[in-house]
Amino acid sequence: MPRAILTRRFPPALVEQLTAAGIDITRHNGDEPMPRAGRLEFVCGADAIVTTINDRVDDGLLDAAGDSLKLVANFGVGYDNIDLDACRARGVLVSNTPGVLTDATADLAWTLILMAARRAVEGERMVRGGEWRGWAPTQLVGVDVTGATLGVVGAGRIGCAVARRAAGFHMTVLYAHPRNQPELDRIGAQHVDIDQLVAEADIISLHVPMRPETHHLISRERIAQMKRTAILINTARGPVVDEAALVDALRERRIFAAGLDVYENEPRLAPGLVELHNVALLPHLGSATEGTRTKMAEMVAANVIAALSGKPPLNPVTA
Ligand code: 8YV
Numbered sequence: 001m002p003r004a005i006l007t008r009r010f011p012p013a014l015v016e017q018l019t020a021a022g023i024d025i026t027r028h029n030g031d032e033p034m035p036r037a038g039r040l041e042f043v044c045g046a047d048a049i050v051t052t053i054n055d056r057v058d059d060g061l062l063d064a065a066g067d068s069l070k071l072v073a074n075f076g077v078g079y080d081n082i083d084l085d086a087c088r089a090r091g092v093l094v095s096n097t098p099g100v101l102t103d104a105t106a107d108l109a110w111t112l113i114l115m116a117a118r119r120a121v122e123g124e125r126m127v128r129g130g131e132w133r134g135w136a137p138t139q140l141v142g143v144d145v146t147g148a149t150l151g152v153v154g155a156g157r158i159g160c161a162v163a164r165r166a167a168g169f170h171m172t173v174l175y176a177h178p179r180n181q182p183e184l185d186r187i188g189a190q191h192v193d194i195d196q197l198v199a200e201a202d203i204i205s206l207h208v209p210m211r212p213e214t215h216h217l218i219s220r221e222r223i224a225q226m227k228r229t230a231i232l233i234n235t236a237r238g239p240v241v242d243e244a245a246l247v248d249a250l251r252e253r254r255i256f257a258a259g260l261d262v263y264e265n266e267p268r269l270a271p272g273l274v275e276l277h278n279v280a281l282l283p284h285l286g287s288a289t290e291g292t293r294t295k296m297a298e299m300v301a302a303n304v305i306a307a308l309s310g311k312p313p314l315n316p317v318t319a
Pocket residue numbers: 051052053054075076077078079101285286287288
């Protein structure tokens with residue numbers, strides 16, 4: 001019986017579908033990452049390992065799994081937790097879950113845009129803390145989203161979905177991407193370079209994958225080029241932003257606000273970030289809806305079942 005290791009508690013569809021396909025499952029059944037001690041023994045003899053963003057798949061883990069390993073099936077679209085060269089060198093396939101989480105993640109980016117622009121965190125805190133003394137003309141005034149300029153950095157599936165939603169807010173859309181994105185050109189978005197985008201956009205939303213070349217793409221220098229009224233949204237990967245530089249800019253009011261769902265060293269935050277009022281902080285909720293997580297589980301199951309029956313996975317990672 002082929003054996004799949006699950007490094008975490010996943011939506012029930014995953015276990016149900018693997019079990020129905022006759023795959024033996026060993027799982028670490030908690031919401032926390034597997035403890036470091038015992039992690040290598042746990043994966044020993046696996047045919048497939050189902051991983052998340054918190055599982056580093058490197059030489060050590062692959063060696064511990066051994067020659068039986070055929071597939072690393074990542075529960076997520078991003079795969080920066082996986083050393084692809086190390087997998088390739090051992091003939092281990094890698095799969096991910098593209099497409100099914102696009103809308104949920106785009107919706108969450110918009111949640112953060114509206115929270116940050118309309119100072120929703122401060123307002124919520126005021127009401128809940130019993131500090132609200134009634135309506136006032138100058139109380140917690142934010143910035144307009146309707147009619148503003150949205151800058152989308154990275155126009156892949158999620159970046160395009162975020163840009164599409166801007167039509168409802170009558171926004172001008174700029175996008176920075178290695179090549180033209182016909183879908184965005186059709187809706188009148190302008191393809192610009194990232195330096196023009198950071199200087200001109202009112203709301204900058206990040207949707208690039210985590211690669212060596214995107215590390216600190218939003219650097220201290222680029223943050224310094226943003227408008228004083230700018231809002232920075234990150235639902236991509238934490239290290240795309242120089243988090244310490246962002247904290248300084250928010251503290252000194254050099255930009256208006258930020259909305260973050262991802263962090264450089266999750267779950268730890270950069271010193272000073274939690275004390276700031278002009279930032280909305282969410283705990284990496286991009287794909288966290290019942291429907292989306294179930295679709296991700298089904299996609300992972302389909303990939304594992306294919307690979308363990310000697311077929312190519314449906315969503316191979318080849319980059
Ligand atoms: C996932 C994500 O839930 O898919 C991604 O790349 O960032 C999240 O939405 C997370 O990666 C779980 O592994």
